[in-house]
Amino acid sequence: MNLLYGVDSPALAWLKLREHLINRVCPIEELGIMQALGYVLAEDCFAKEDLPYFDCSLVDGYALKATDSFGVSKSSSNYLKLLDRVEIGAKFDSVLLLGTAVAVTAGSALPRGADTVIRLEDTNLLDENTIQVNRSVSPGENVLTVGEDYRKGDLILSKGRKLRAQDIGVLVALGYSELKVFSKPKVAIISIGDELVPPQKKAEMGRIRDVNSYLLSSLVHEAGGLPLRLGIFPDSLEKLTAAIEQGLKIADLVLISGGRRDHTVTAINKLGNPGVFVHGLALKPGKSTAIGLINDKTVFVLPGQPVSVFVAFELLIRPLLQSFTTLPQEIVFGQGRPRIKARLNCHLSSTTGWEEYVQVRLENTLEGIIAHPILDRSRHISAFPLADGFIGIPANTERLEAGEIVEVIVYP
Incomplete structure (x- = not known):
């Protein structure tokens, strides 16, 4: 359902994306x-x-016939003749008989004729040829059998x-x-903006470092893809078009962050059909996210703000990457990271019609897991090191109450 003019709900955008998906399974x-x-x-x-392909001991001890231990206790011991010692990788060539035992270590092969192992601590070594058995053991005890x-x-x-x-x-x-x-799906990553500089350069007045391409590369790698950073491109329709063309040639998916939106949409529509089919999302943060298809390859137009990029990736791009190694109909919107239940420690307000995501810090208490929203910084990059995950506020919800149980999408 389109809740606001010109934008789609994230779930509707996902359905549209799935309708356009061709089953592009990686080689x-x-x-x-x-x-x-x-x-x-x-x-x-x-x-x-x-x-295992042979019976082996699970403990250090003595292999024997279980019947030699029946009726045995600390006050009524039995005595067995110690024949040999079997180390890991060796074997006992004879057949173990009643009244005898063989020393074994955890992982060593069980001698033929033995059907149980008694732990060292339940025995006494009286001399080099005699052990004292101080408890009874059952057939198969402390033994890992074939298969x-x-x-x-x-x-x-x-x-x-x-x-x-x-x-x-x-x-x-x-x-x-x-x-x-x-093979891992290849993802071309394009940063657009005259204001962007690489991380090793000092950011002068009006300039910012290219955070998004490194953030996206890390997310793609974490999600099982192969990131291909194509670099920083000026905010020019001609240069952007060339960059997208390059990405389409070498990758299965193209991610573009920053730049003038009109240039990006024009370039995508110019390069192939059906072009841009999602023009924005009813999503905070991440409203300006757009999705297009150039022939059979998906292109995402992402905001310039890193937290917006992160949220859009988690909801839409991470599950899409999974579709390259799974049938698309098996992939679920927002799927990818584990989710847990937590109790909200304060109320959260939201704007009706917008699906909103807020980063939270988690606390384990005797009463369960508590989610603490990082209210002042949730949309700022400084929230990343503080947060353990994020929660979503549905578009039809104006307020989540303190004490309410919420679902948290958990970071690694």
Whole structure:
């Protein structure tokens, strides 16, 4: 629903964007497993073998037959002959019989004939050939059996999963050394403005450093994309058009921040169809965000103010980046960061018709998590280091009351 003339609600803008989306899935590449962290799997991964593929001890202790410990207690011990010691990577060639034990360490193979392991602390080593058993143990106790983690052919990780460090560990344990993954979507980032200077330059009167291209590059990288900063361009229709053309050639998505809005819209409409189809958002901060499509590639026109850029990215661009490795219909508006419930510590007022986002600091208390709005600085860049996340005030809500439960989009 268009709440204000000339602008769309963020949710409606997302629906329009999805209508224009072509299923542009990134190409598949094969990477060494150490390079695959953070990439999205392009195939299902199945267990190539049982894991573990041998019975092993979970603790340091002694492998034995459980029946040799039945009825045993601290006041009624049993004594077993110690045959050998099995280190990790070695094996016991004989078969363990009743009345005998073999010393094992956590991770070492269970000797044939043994069906349990008793912890060191529940025994006494009387001499180099004799142990005293001081408690009973059940068959299978302290033992990881063949296939207990995975059976050969089990589905381990599904296509579409973003690989975490712990996923890499599991796949290595199952013998994977290379993985098929989706290439990271390339995102061209263009900064427009005669007032912009690079970060290493001193900002003289009337000049400001190019914050947005570095902020966007970091956000794209964090979201699983490959940022391509094209640099700072003067506020000229000709130069802007050339920059967008360059971005379209090398990237899957183009982000433009700053500059004269009329120049940007004219350049996008000139370069291809359907051109700009979202001309603004009923969003605070971020009203001047626009979205266009040049042939089959999406272009975002973002405000110059960094907090506005950040909010627009989180609501629209982060979930769009996910669509390059997932079917678009599976992507949800605003999806990407974890969300938690918190209790608001003060009232917040808003303007009806505008969806407003406010940065908050979170506090863990005995009564639960409290959200403290950073009222004076929420739209200022100085709020970034102070904030743990942000909350949204719906367009049809004039006020959130103190004590109300709100949903917080949490920063890493």
